[in-house]
Each structure stands twice: as structure tokens, then as C-alpha cells.
Amino acid sequence: MNARPRHLLALVAGAFAFGFGGGAAAQAPAGTQPTAIGTFKDWSAYAAPVKGGRICYALAQPEPQRSRRRSQAAPREGAYFFISNRPQEGVFNEVSVMPGFTLKPNSEVDLTVDGDEFKMYVRGDGAFMSSNEEQAKLVQAMREARRSIRVVSTPTRGRAVTDSYSVSGIAAAVDKINQDCRAAAPKTR
Numbered sequence: 001m002n003a004r005p006r007h008l009l010a011l012v013a014g015a016f017a018f019g020f021g022g023g024a025a026a027q028a029p030a031g032t033q034p035t036a037i038g039t040f041k042d043w044s045a046y047a048a049p050v051k052g053g054r055i056c057y058a059l060a061q062p063e064p065q066r067s068r069r070r071s072q073a074a075p076r077e078g079a080y081f082f083i084s085n086r087p088q089e090g091v092f093n094e095v096s097v098m099p100g101f102t103l104k105p106n107s108e109v110d111l112t113v114d115g116d117e118f119k120m121y122v123r124g125d126g127a128f129m130s131s132n133e134e135q136a137k138l139v140q141a142m143r144e145a146r147r148s149i150r151v152v153s154t155p156t157r158g159r160a161v162t163d164s165y166s167v168s169g170i171a172a173a174v175d176k177i178n179q180d181c182r183a184a185a186p187k188t189r
Contacts, residue, residue: 038176041169045176053088056181058173062163063148076100081149081165083139083174085181092182093139093174095120097127097151099161104154112150113141113167127153143171 034046037056042063047056059080079100085092097109102125109120109127118138120127129135142149148164155161 037180038173040172042166043169043173045173047180054181055084055086056177057082057084058177060165063166079163083177085177087181093135095129095135095138098125099153099163101155103127104156107154110152114145114147116141139174142167143174
């Protein structure tokens with residue numbers, strides 16, 4: 001992620017924050033680009049201003065897959081694992097996956113973290129947790145994980161695809177977005 005082009009990050013942030021991830025309140029001012037707020041081993045953290053506040057997210061790309069033809073294959077373009085905060089909408093540690101292809105409608109995405117299994121529902125080109133409780137369990141499991149996160153998703157055409165995401169740096173990246181995008185203190189009268 002260290003040498004990732006800025007325009008790609010802006011595209012990813014736009015697709016995520018303002019497309020399938022954000023609500024109507026998450027409208028970015030024209031020309032706004034995310035700002036890197038930290039790199040934590042295999043995870044990076046970003047922030048961007050939005051109408052009514054700010055969005056912060058941690059993201060990682062899949063680990064390169066080994067193949068018989070090459071020692072390592074390049075990561076698939078547009079594939080990301082996100083954890084985001086949108087305090088102005090009351091959203092914290094929202095987990096989502098963009099596999100880099102159109103997902104099969106009505107399918108599920110399976111995640112495995114150190115033997116714990118989780119299911120995500122599909123919406124458009126992304127996958128999300130169905131409840132805040134399961135999402136909190138998943139984030140905690142990822143923070144404590146010793147092995148990669150395994151994600152199995154099914155494209156519109158074709159067979160299931162398995163991606164692995166490193167957990168190296170995930171706890172520090174989540175701590176950073178929680179620090180930089182936390183809930184505002186309630187107003188007193």
C-alpha cells in the first residue's frame with residue numbers, strides 16, 4: 001500500500017464512502033481527496049471531510065496469491081477490506097469488503113478469522129455485516145487474530161474466489177480511525 005497512487009485511493013474512497021458505503025449525509029465537497037493518517041504494516045488509515053463531519057477508514061488489499069506459473073500474482077485491482085467510521089451518522093467500525101468484481105446477487109460472503117466464521121450479505125459490489133453485534137465480534141476477532149482473514153466471495157459469473165487479508169497492523173489502524181473519527185460529545189443546554 002505504500003506506493004499506491006493517490007487517484008486510486010480517491011476512487012476507492014469515493015466508491016466506498018459516497019457510493020455503496022455512505023448515506024445521503026455523506027456528500028463530499030467537490031475535489032476532496034482522502035488524506036493518509038497512518039500506515040500500519042499491511043493496513044493504512046485515511047480521512048476525508050464530508051458534509052456534516054468527516055469519514056475515516058482503515059483498509060487493506062488482499063495478500064498476493066501464489067500460483068504455479070508465478071511465485072506471486074499481483075493483487076486484483078479494486079479489491080479492498082474496509083473498516084470505517086462516520087461519526088456524523090453514528091457509524092463506527094463498519095466492516096465491508098469490495099472484492100474487485102460484481103458479486104452474485106443474493107449470495108453471501110464468508111469470512112474466517114482464526115477459525116471463527118462470519119457471514120456478510122451482498123449489496124452491489126460490496127459485502128456487509130447484517131448486525132452491529134456480529135460486526136463488533138468480527139472486529140474484535142480481527143484485532144486478536146494471529147492468522148490472515150480468509151474471505152470467500154462469488155462473482156456474478158464464475159466460481160467462488162478466496163482472498164486472504166493480513167492482520168498485521170489492523171489493531172493499530174482501527175485505533176487510529178477510532179481516535180481521529182470519534183463521536184462528538186453530546187451538546188448540553
